[in-house]
Structures are given as C-alpha cells and as structure tokens.
Amino acid sequence: MEPTIVVHGGAWAVPDSLAEASVAGVKAAARDGFAILKIGGSALDAVELAERALEDDLAAFDAGCGAVLNTDGEVELDGKTLAAGAVSSVRNITHPVTLARAVMEKTDHIMLTDRGASQFAESIGITTVPTDALMTESERREWEHYKKYAPEPNPFCSVRGHDTVGAVALDHRGNLACVTSTGGIRNKMVGRVGDTSIIVSGGYDDDQSGAVSCTGHGESIMKVTLARLILFNMELGNRVCLARDAVDVSLAYMGERVQGGGGAIAIAPSGDWAARFTTQRMVWATAKGESLFYGLDPQDMFEEKLSK
Template identity: 35%
Template sequence: MTKPFAIAIHGGAGTILSSQMTETHHQQIVSALETAVCAGYQVLKQGGDALEAVVVAVTHLENSPHFNAGCGSVLTHKEMVEMDASVMFGDQKQVGAIAGVRHIKNPITLARDVLKHSQHVFLVGDGAEEFAFEQGHTYTEQDYFFTDRRYEQLQSMKEKGLFALSESSYPDDKKFGTVGSVALDQSGNLAAATSTGGVTNKKYGRVGDSAVIGAGTFAENNNVAISTTGMGEAFIRHTVASDVAARMRYLNEEINVACDSVIHGELKNIGGEGGLIAINDKGEIHFSMNSLGMYRASIDLDGNVSVKIYADE
C-alpha cells in the first residue's frame, strides 16, 4: 500500500497586485509553478526521498527567469549575481548550505552536495565554488544570469541610494524574491529547500535568511518542514522556521496555528513582511503570509494540484 506523500513550493511573497498583472505574465508564472511542483511530485510518486524531491522542484524554479533565484537572480551593487541556498533533510536533521556563489547554475544542488558529500554544513564564496567544481558542477559565466529587467532594477535602486528586491515597473516588483519547497516522502521523511538571488543593490557580501538553517529553512521528521520568503533580516532575527517547528514540537500546536502565530504575530509587528510554506508529518500543507500575495503551488495527499498567487485565493 502506498504511504502518504505530498509537496509544496513557493516563488516569493510580497506586494503582488492582480490589477498590474497581465494575463500573459500570469500564465507564465502559473505554468512555471505547476511545472516545478509536478517535477518534485514525480520524484515522490516513484518512491524517491523528500530531499531529492525538493531539490528537483527548486531547480526548476532556479531555471525560470520569473523568480529571484538561479537565472532570474537580482544584481548586487557591483552588477554581479550572488546566490544563497540551503537544504535540510528531516532524518537526523542533515543540512547543507551555501552563500555568495557567482558561477553555479543551480545553487540548490550545490547545497545538497554540501549535505551529502562534505564534512561541513555551510560553505561560502570562493570556497563553496571550489567545492562545487570538485563535485562536478560546471562553471557558469555571469552572462547566463544577466537580464535587462534586473539591470534596470539595479540602476533604479542606485539612483535612489536604496537596496530592495526591485521597483514598481513590474506587477510583482515589491516582492521578496526567494524560491523554496517542502515535501513528505513515502518513508515519512520531511525535507525543505530554499534558494535566492538576494536583494537588488546589496553590498558587503550580504546574506539573508535563505541560507540560514532555522531562519529560512527547517525540516524535522515526525514534525514539520518549512521554507520561508520575506525580509531576510527580520526572518533571521526571529528564527522564523525553527520557531514554527518549536511551537509544534513543544506546544503541540497544529500546523496552521503555529505558522500563522509567527507570521502574523511578532514578525508582522516588527514590519517583517513575507510568508512561508510548511508541511507536517501527516502531509498536511499550510501557506501563511502577511503580504498581499505569494507565488505558491502544491500537490496534496490525494494528488490534487493547486496553484495560487494572491493572498485572498
């Protein structure tokens, strides 16, 4: 008898307005989300583990220019791409994380390789890339990541002396760009993965919550797996992902209560805009956000596919 399995993904949360979304752009986003979640689901359906499922799903999102990760990453102050990612496998709480990589096509696969093939849990910058090439990752020129859209956003931020995800030239430009996935496999394992290009015009090697275990990513068997998206500094300060897990572990809160208590509670009170996706050990999925929208998709225990964008859906 097949045991329960399910998966969910996100492509970032923030100010996403239907009034500014063209039908073409809407369909492109929906198609990209559906493709990614179905790819991860197929891994689970074939008996694969949750870690591989979330990595496959996030890889598809990194390969889409519509999300701030991989080839859609925003640009730093020096007009470079610097990407962060992390994974966590609920079995024995295995983790892998990388930050500040510039020449790796799919950072999430590198984070997975840190988990599987290194004695460490977190690698950064040149060292992370040195390890990547030892693992067979190919060198990817910065040109692969460069888009006119991201360049225009950077120039706008430079003119204003600000750093942010982007500006209002696009319907989702005030969105915190992160992608992620959570899954439960047929063996009862939970896993989470998160990847990002960071924020536009960032300086000094800034790293947000996506690479930080317990802030942007967390997975614990017999409990919950979480991937967040939002104002990275706030999510780190409040260790959002681990806080949700702790509420479920120690207070026995239901998944929706734990998630909403954190996202709509202290985080919102300090202006921490964003959201998260979560799945528990029963395969129940919950999306929580204090923003106007979050790109998200899921395939539940019955195989039903759901793709949504706005908070009121």
C-alpha cells in the same frame, strides 16, 4: 504516508504582469517534484527537482539566472537544503540548491561561501559558469534604474526585489525535506547574506516536527529564526497543531516584534500542510493525492486534477 509536496515562489507584492507566469511556474515545479514522490522517490530528490525548476524559470522567478544584482552589479546567490547543507554568496553556479545538497552529502561542513563554495563545486564536477552568464539584460536595466533613482524605503516595493523560492515534501516513507534558494534583495551590500542559507531561519526540517521554507524580508526572518519558530509552534500542539495555525502565529509574532513581512510553506509528519503569508501576495502550489492546489492572493485555494 501520502506523499505531498508544497512549493512557493516568494512572498512580496507580485505584480499583475508576473501573476500568470508565477502561478504556472509553481504549478509546474510541484508537478515535477510530485512525479518523483509518486514512484517512491525520496522527499529530498523531489524538493531538489522542484527547486531546480523554479531556479530555471526566467519567466517568473530570479533565484538563479537573472537574479537581482548587488551594489557592484554582481549576482550573489544563496541556497540551502536540509539536513543540512548551505551555500552563500556564490556567483557562478546556476543551481545553488544542488551545490548545497553536495555540501550536505560530501563534506563534514554545513555551509560554504563565496570562493570556497565555487572551489568545492569545481572539485566535484558541478558546472560553473562565467559570472555574467547569470545576469539578464532586463535585470541590468532594473539595477541601473535603481542606482540612479533613490529607492523607496520599503523593500517590498521593489517590483522584482524578492525572488526567494522554496519547496517542502513528505515521501511515502515518512521522510521530510526542505529547500530554499534566492538571489537576495536588489542593490544589497556586497557579501550580504540573508535568511535563506541560515539554518533555522530560511528553512528547517525535522522528521519528528515538520519541514518549513520561508520567504520575505531576510533580516526580519533571521531575527526571529522564523523556520524554527514555526516548528516550535507545531510542536507545542503535540504535533496535532494545524500547520497553518503554527505559520500564522509565527508570522504574526515576526510582524509584532520586528515589523517584518513574509510567508512560509510548511508540512507536518502527518501530511498536514500550509502556505501562508502576510505580504500582499505569495505564489504557491501543492500536489497531494490526485489534486494540485495553488494560489496567489490571500484566501486563494484553487484545485485541479493532476491527471490533466
């Protein structure tokens, strides 16, 4: 198997002011994850490392520190790694993806939430931080502005309203893995859980079918269980259906049935991969062989050599 990793930084109306930093962020994350794959590391280790890089990238993303705030002005993060572990509504964890992996590997459960997730993190030595440590002054200002003025009805109009990041990978043993994490939607209700931490919606992984990480309007994604729908469409093609076709058909279905926009990255057991979206933009990057591919706008497919 030729190792491959694909990462995304969220499907939404990425403004020009964030474009350069967003592209740089996903390229760096893809390089980090691919470095693990090149030395024979596992797909799971690769996607976790890539995701941590995205969660730490304050210049472009806000799926960790700097996440959007709920109606009470609090951070609530969701994260998932398959197969299968998830956390939701955590407020004092810098890397929800690492905590989700621990749920998978160290418990008999699939999802922990809120206080229970924090208690588990402390019990296994994962560092917790004060809740205000994950807030940034810029996000606090955005939240105050949002509370003061009536928001536009379209959730994709919020400049930093969608901050989901994700990664999928195939290692040289043929194992697949996916991760997804998010800070959610600005001014969401306290306790709101989106698609990210829901198995088969925000992400799904089956070594026989493929791995998927989704982004976009969480409620729409959950209604159609988008990640599983994408893999179902890949399976209909007897595993020869192009990943991009499966993603395109599934996103079109979500748009038709529930008028939801979004995007997804996917990788098949064969190594065929896709990064597709129906929103205005989605930043993504793929590392495979000697090349790094990346894009932001529809039809983008830039390439540079990884040796650079």
